[in-house]
Every structure is written in C-alpha cells, then in structure tokens.
Amino acid sequence: MSGVKKMQNYKLTLCYDGTKYRGWQRQGNTPNTIQEKMEYLLSRVLGRETEIAASGRTDAGVHARRQVCSFRAEMDAEPEELLRKLREVLPEDIGAVSLERAEPRFHARLSCREKTYVYRLWTSTEPNVFLRRYTLSCPAPLDEAAMKAAAEALVGRHDFSAFCARSMKKSAVRSIRSIEFQKEGGELRLVFTGDGFLYNMVRILAGTLLEVGAGRLSPGEMPGILASKDRAAAGPCAPAKGLFLWEVSY
C-alpha cells in the first residue's frame, strides 16, 4: 500500500456563459449547475471525487468574467499540466482562465475580501444581436444624472434587507465601496464593488437604479427604501442575463 499523500490546495479561476445553467450552486437533484459540472469534470481529471468551492454562488443565467474557486487534490502533476487536462474536457461555455497552487488555508469563499459585479445595459435603439445574451436592452432614454445620485445614496455600509430577495437569518449589513458608471459605445455598465452581496442584491440594485433612470423613483427615496428594510419598497430584480461576476479580490 502506498502512503497517504499530502493534499495540495488549488486556486482555479473560471469564466462562464451562464445562459444555459441553473446557476453555480449544486442543488440536490436539479441538474445543470456549474458546480455540478465542474465537480464531475474535475473528479474525472483527478481520478477521485473532488468538491469545489466558489467565491459565491451566481444565479441562474448570470455570467462570470472571473469566478474564483478552490479545491484540494493529491496531485503530483504541475498546475500547468492539470490546467491543460481540464481545458480539454470543459464545455465551450466554461473556460479555465488560470490554475495555481494556493496556501493551505485559502478558501475561495471564506478568504474573499471584495467582489465586483457589472450590470451591462444596451442603451441604443440600434439593435446589437451579438450582445443579446450579455446585456439588458434599454432603448428608452435614462436619466443618468438621477441614477448616479441614487447610486451615491446606496454606497456605504447599510442594512440591505430591502435589496434582498430572501429574509436573512444573519445580518443583512454589507458595505458597497463604489457604484461606477462606464460608457462603452452603446453600452452603459453599472459597476458594483463591495465586501459582499446578498441574494439577488446586485440585480435588485440595478432594477432600482433603472426605475430611477425611468423617473418612477427619485434619488431622494433611496434612504427611505434602505431604512424600510422592506423588499417591496425597492425596484424589481433586473434580468439575470445582464449581470457578470467581474472580479474577485483576496
């Protein structure tokens, strides 16, 4: 019998097109989650059952420009070799960006310091068929000055219960460090950076800012919505397809 090998911890960075998936998280018998797919493929490549942790779950239909994961393996091969093998078996809508050895205590979710999500809006009346899976189409004019004023009122450390689709057992206090507006041709990007986001929070923030942009809510109402802690006070949950997990910092 060979001795028990020492387990090595790995940090894996993925990108994925979430269109066809029911989100990141494995859910009992629900097939077609990204976690389930990744654990199946990674177990095949490593030759043993392997669990994988991500920086956080992404909802059904949400994309990841960068999602960071961690897993352990008794692997003698170099990370480059493992990355090459993994790329050979990945489907075309999941990409392995990088793979490296990680400190023993590194955990993709628990070690995460900050995340950036980007909500992509296609604001031109001209159609863009090539971005149809990756942007929400908003051809009606948006009051961007009002949206920016509302975003400023939401930045900071708040109880975001009003922007969460589930009632929280634990604290709903989170810190949003910044909400930036970036223009790229016909596209407007809402860039949210913070220490953590509640269930559906970015999509409800985007949906609320779009209500402000359309003149159905005003920036002055934001403090009251936060204080209400009432989901019904905020705007709707914007569609998943416009949302990207953009970057994860450690």
Place this chain on the structure above:
Amino acid sequence: MSGVKKMQNYKLTLCYDGTKYRGWQRQGNTPNTIQEKMEYLLSRVLGRETEIAASGRTDAGVHARRQVCSFRAEMDAEPEELLRKLREVLPEDIGAVSLERAEPRFHARLSCREKTYVYRLWTSTEPNVFLRRYTLSCPAPLDEAAMKAAAEALVGRHDFSAFCARSMKKSAVRSIRSIEFQKEGGELRLVFTGDGFLYNMVRILAGTLLEVGAGRLSPGEMPGILASKDRAAAGPCAPAKGLFLWEVSY
C-alpha cells in the same frame, strides 16, 4: 378599384448572428436562410410578397455587423413606422439597424462600391467564452510580421482564382484596397476592404495568412500563389464563425 400605387424603393441595413443560418441566399427548398426569413417577415409586415436583395451573399455561419439590402414596396407609411413594425417581428439573432427611402435606381448589390470584411482571431491562451461564436481561437503564437508582409503582397488588383472555392465563369479579377491588422486586447482583427470578393475569398485569404503566421507558408510565396490561379496552392478556408461582413459602401 383603387389605382396602382407608385412603388417606393427602400434601403434596409441589417445586422445578424449567422450561427444558426445557412447563409444569406435563399436556395430552393433549403430552409433557414436569412433571405428566406427576411422575405417572409417583410412580406407579412407589408401585406404582399416582397423580394429583397442584399449587397452580397454571406456563407453559412458568417455574421454581419452591417448588411445592406434593398426592396420595393407600395407603402404609404413612413420608414420609421415600417422599421418599428419590422423590429417587432424579427428574431433575436437578426436586427434592423436602419431603414430609409432610396433612389429608384438604388440596388443593394449592383450599386455597391466597396465592402469591408473583418476576420476575428482570438489569439490569447486564456479562453474567452463570450466570443466563442464570433472569433476563431488561435492560441499558438502567430508571426504577425510575416502575415503583414504576405498581406501586402495580396493587396491590389489581381486575378484571385487561387482564392476562390468555385471556378469562375466570369472574371476573377478583383481589387483589394487594404488589409489592415487591428489589435483589441486578446483579439487580432484582419480587416479586408475591396471592391468585391469571390466565393469564400475572404475565408481563404484569412486561412492563407494563418498558414503564413504559423510558418507553413512564407510571404514570398504569395505572388506565385496568385499567378498559379490554382485553389490548391492557397491555404485552407478559415471557419465561417470568425468572419463578419463589417461595412458596405455606396
């Protein structure tokens, strides 16, 4: 009986994701061409059988950032109204960019002065799942200096029989005004502008330049390939999915 209405000529600019289509041109009983789809929808909107002409056919799987079409209709409505109605019925992978009245003699193909095609290459080893339908992945290093030298030898007025997948009954002489190389992050774009392109010509030009980039052909061989008029002398036909009809000039 109402009198015969005067026919109005229209110029329609489309964009489309060619992934699911068998190219532009209607072909007998072959379903799922863009022309067939457009004629069906336009006939429905206009309430009468309508034929549509494009600046040229695009192959199966080739995309159009801009494809220009012309058609005639006895239409009293303003182009804006017709554009709105057309947008309501178009599938998500075909977009109507603009619609305007045209001179009686305007014809999308016959009046065309110059076309630009772009062949998009993803040259990074990092995967980009969001461009997988719109770029050809070329992770191996390319000798761009050699590709540029080869491109220079191809620019100008030549008989391009060696770069055509079908034997031409008429002249195979065409003028390529320029082949430009554009870098955008991990993407390399080959931009072909000319007065006309033969069947599969841009894809064979791209395939030949890629052979040069990989060191399997040299720039010095280009004049001989042109002179041979032999399809077998040039490189392979690059996959359709990397090719875009980018712009049509009149």
